[in-house]
Amino acid sequence: MGIVSSGFMGRRKREVPGLPPGQYVTEGFPVLSAGPTPKIDRDEWVFTFTSDNGNSRHWNWNGFMSLPQEDIDVDLHCVTSWSKLGTHWRGVPVDALFTHVETDAQFALFHCYGGYTTNLPLRDVLGGKAWIAHQFDGEDLEPEHGGPARLLVPHLYLWKSAKWVQGLELIPEDRPGFWESRGYHLHGDPWREERYG
Amino acid sequence: MSGMWRVADVVGVHEETTTARTIRLRLPEPVRFLAGQHVDVRLTAPDGYQAVRSYSVAGATPPDSLEITVDELPDGEVSPYLVRDLAVGDQLEVRGPVGGWFVWRPEETSPVQLVGGGSGVVPLMAMVRAHAMAGHPAPFRLLYSVRAPESVFFRSELETLARDDTFDVTYVYTRRAPDGEPVGRLDAATLAANVLNSGSDPAVYVCGATGFVEAVSGWLVELGHSPDRIKTERYGGVGGAS
Structure with a gap:
């Protein structure tokens, strides 16, 4: 237990099921991003999958929408300490991008419009753990929240759920992405409070 | 650490x-x-x-x-x-x-344009102070959007620092202004008239509430500032800093 502030009572619920350590619940949906919001039309949107052997596959919006779609109900946890519980999304499971892909790679680097990147072990994005999401609460995803499409990796801190995602690159060895090379944790598990590197 | x-x-x-x-x-x-x-x-x-x-x-x-x-x-x-x-x-x-992104380092030589809304001025003030402390020669400009004169943080220090040739501050009052000064939300025209021209390729830092940052950074791109020269930090209403 830390230094006790005798005048501080705190007003939030003490025990919230599903809330990782050091987090509090917000009803809003705060926006955090590093620069201007890119404005990308679905007509020009392309998602590129680059394998570790150099081969690449591309989906335009229509091709992407013809992939399997799932409804996703998950909690979100931001490294800045807020959590938003019970959010509703729709998107393509990352597993669906791996059909007919054979690889020994164990890591992926996701690329975004605007230059942002984030690194993830494949074990954290396959097996129904991550999606490329394009709807939030039944509506098309707003640009400020990452539309047309963002990565959604709800079991890790939200900076891993990269906005404006446009590519997945398989990499043989883990290497830090944008925030990970600027002081944030390489992995980012909220239940282990992997906030800073 | x-x-x-x-x-x-x-x-x-x-x-x-x-x-x-x-x-x-x-x-x-x-x-x-x-x-x-x-x-x-x-x-x-x-x-x-x-x-x-x-x-x-x-x-x-x-x-x-x-x-x-x-x-x-x-x-x-x-x-x-x-x-x-x-x-x-x-x-x-x-x-x-x-944090290693929304930061200003004295080694940087570019002109700097800061745009702050409300309490979003706080990290920008750290940059203004670091610039002054270093006696840094690069031009620094702060555009500070604030509700009313009594809502301004750091006013007397900002006025003192603005006597230096390398630093200027401009206030935009959104609800109430001192006599003779305009009142109204920051818009694209006011922004254009009060920020460093994109031709000087300034490093731009924008901090405030989400709506403010979204609007300002969008206008800056329209004014010709390169998106990769604009760094943003947002206070997302209930989320950011309660």
């Missing part, structure tokens, strides 16, 4: 406005600070309940002191305690400073 909690002494408090105060903290060891970084503050209630919030650092005094400026959110859990109850002699737990 930035991941460790350290106990800081509250060595000074200063009321910026009726709802905001600057808290000076002394850490147990020297602090490495880049202008624009934030710290996490952890409070523990007598029953063991803990709450953590992030606050931008307004400035640092080497070797071991930092200032945070906290605006009270009416429905906030932590900020009312920090603004109303915390006193000199109290202690807080602090993690950081952290």
Whole structure:
């Protein structure tokens, strides 16, 4: 237990099921991003999958929408300490991008419009753990929240759920992405409070 | 190191406005600070309940002191305690400073344009102070959007610093202005008239509420500023710093 502030009572619920350590619940949906919001039309949107052997596959919006779609109900946890519980999304499971892909790679680097990147072990994005999401609460995803499409990796801190995602690159060895090379944790598990590197 | 909690002494408090105060903290060891970084503050209630919030650092005094400026959110859990109850002699737990993106380093030589909305001015003030402390020759401009004259943080210091040729501050009053000055929300035309031209390729830092940052950064891109020269930090309403 830390230094006790005798005048501080705190007003939030003490025990919230599903809330990782050091987090509090917000009803809003705060926006955090590093620069201007890119404005990308679905007509020009392309998602590129680059394998570790150099081969690449591309989906335009229509091709992407013809992939399997799932409804996703998950909690979100931001490294800045807020959590938003019970959010509703729709998107393509990352597993669906791996059909007919054979690889020994164990890591992926996701690329975004605007230059942002984030690194993830494949074990954290396959097996129904991550999606490329394009709807939030039944509506098309707003640009400020990452539309047309963002990565959604709800079991890790939200900076891993990269906005404006446009590519997945398989990499043989883990290497830090944008925030990970600027002081944030390489992995980012909220239940282990992997906030800073 | 930035991941460790350290106990800081509250060595000074200063009321910026009726709802905001600057808290000076002394850490147990020297602090490495880049202008624009934030710290996490952890409070523990007598029953063991803990709450953590992030606050931008307004400035640092080497070797071991930092200032945070906290605006009270009416429905906030932590900020009312920090603004109303915390006193000199109290202690807080602090993690950081952290953040390596929304920062200004004195090694950088470009002109700098800062655009702040409300309490979004806090990390920008750290940059203004670092620029002044370094006697840095690059032009620095601050465009500060604020509700009313009495809502301005750091006013007397900003006015003093603005006597220097390398620094200028422009206020945009959104609700009420001093006599003879215009009132109204920042718009594209006012922004264009008061920021460094994109031709000088300034580094631009924008901080404020989400709507403010979205609008300002969009207008800056339309004015010809390259998106990769614009760094943003957003206070997302209820989420950012309650």
